[in-house]
Amino acid sequence: MTQNTRVAAVSAVDYSPELIGQKIDQALELLGGLGQFVQPGDRVLLKPNMLEGLLSECAVTTHPEVVRSMIRQVRQSGATPVVGDSPGVSGTLKTAEKCGIFAVCQQENAELVPFEHSVEYPYPDGRVLKKFYLTDVLGRVDKVISLAKMKTHSFMGMTGATKNLFGCIVGVQKAQFHLRTQQRRDFAGMLVDLALLVKPVLSIVDGVTGMEGNGPRNGRPIHSGVILAGANPFAVDIVMAEMMGFRLEELPVASLSLELGLTPAFDAIELVGEARHVRHQFISPRSMQSLEDRVPAWFAKGARSQLTARPLVQPNCNGCGRCVAHCPPQAMHLAAGVAQIDDARCIRCYCCQELCPANAIRLQRGWLLKLAQRFMK
Secondary structure, three states, X not given: OOOOOEEEEEEOOOOOHHHHHHXXXXXXXXXXXXXXXOOOOXXXXXXXXXXXXXXXXXXXXXXXXXXXXXXXXHHHOOOEEEEEEOOOOOOHHHHHHHHOHHHHHHHOOOEEEEOOOEEEEEOOOOOOOOEEEXXXXXXXXXXXXXXXXXXXXXXXXXXXXXXXXXXXXOHHHHHHHHHHOOOHHHHHHHHHXXXXXXXXXXXXXXXEEEEEOOOOOOOEEEEEEEEEEEOOHHHHHHHHHHHHOOOHHHOHHHHHHHHOOOXXXXXXXXXXXXXXXXXXXXOOOHHXXXXXXXXXXXXXXXXXXXXXXXXXXXXXXXXXXXXHHHOOOOOEEEEOOEEEEOOOOOOOOOHHHHHOOOOOEEEEEOHHHHHHHHHXX
């Protein structure tokens, strides 16, 4: 993966097609043009965030106009764009229809590729995993471009260019990665390994409207007015974290990428563009208050329930069963039409909160976490 750490930051007030096209073009020009990353004849996978089929104004998915602009950019470079993802709940086509990406692909005559089949990709250099089972589409493209969304994330603090690549894992197989990497730092290490394996040549973050609070699904849209672009996904995420107002030590992927020397600190990143001074203070997900990464591993394992936030089902649960179906350790069940959590089996991955359509999961801090936070104020 390139060590180029220039990151372009351009302003965008809305998603009008002409404006987004101009701003994406501006961002790419600040990086030397798309020709620096894509060559004529390449088959290029555009990987947006399509977590769930919700309207684009909900700020859950990458906006379709960002996808449209990149389809056009790739085609103008003489390459062939394809669009694909593996959503968290329903299939690619159904999700794309609801969030507007399907219509854009049709209008632009770009192929929309469902991630349905997995193949093994060895990664002997992995720190956490030595092999991955990922979509077979990766073996049929020459380049990957990550089209992420500026959002908070219950488990990782935020989701950006690096976390977006988790969608290369097909469907329910994502649960196995949660089970194998239950601690936040281990999960972050897996995401770093995944990014180094996939090697996106370019990462773009849609931050025109971002999400704060209990993301990546149930947070609140926030106008942040920025589009980020860079060759190094870790550097792009460092800039994104700074613009969201988060401390890097609270973000496992960002802090680990710094520790491994995959990106310089924010002050050493070459940040260019008229939006380079944009700063916000996003409301963080409550789970970011975890102390799990700040104590010895042996202690964290034994006291995990009190070092992290515990998911609790609220009265507005509608009994849809989505959380039960997608719980990695199968720690949930329905009783009298309401979801129930077996706290002893819960691994604190917060998939239940992430996917709940009724926003019926609340996070409650453990007593050690409450005590520590009282003294840290």
